[in-house]
Amino acid sequence: MLLAVMWVFPLLAALIALAFAGLLARRYLDRRRPHEALWALALLMYAAASFAVVLGVLGDWSAFEYRAYWLLGAALNVPFLAAGEVVLLFRRPWVLVVVLLALVFVTGYSFGVVRTAGIADPTALGPDLPSGKVVFGAGTAAHRLPQIIAIPAYLMLVGGPCGRPGGCGDDPSARTPSTACWASPSGPRSSPPWGRPSPPPATSRSSRSRSPWGSP
16 A cells, blocks of 8 residues: 555655746846756756656656656756856856856766666566666666766765865855755854955054055
């Protein structure tokens, strides 16, 4: 009985992901912040992968459904989240260009690998969620795709705030989906990497010292 209703959980996950993707897309249209667009795309991928799981659990998996789940959920979802974090932490135009080029390459490579991958064991595409090792075959390019792309992106996502100079601060504008490095109220605080610069302290005329080089 429990296995018969397992499709409810990925369906709820897909609907929640769609709702948050819509919010991020609206924020991007209002503020034009690239990291919010990348996170919206990542959540759309997660929603699509979750819908694929719903279809696979309700009936036997098709090769198309499993390829969509593997590509969007297991391979590309985390890299897009990590890319949004990099763009947020390093707000330079050249960083955005490099990140977008890397995403184009990673997306194209992943799509090509998953689309052309053979199904090693068609009988594994049953009502349960099979592993990529069984479906594509151990050690194949499709099987190792998440290990090559998603795992390094996950490490970047978790450790990104601490890897940036002056990171691990408590500036709300620089917070990312990774909460591992949010500063605690009692911990040391650093100047926010993207906050507004503090105004210079006010000084009176009498407190200003004359330049040793004299007035021009």
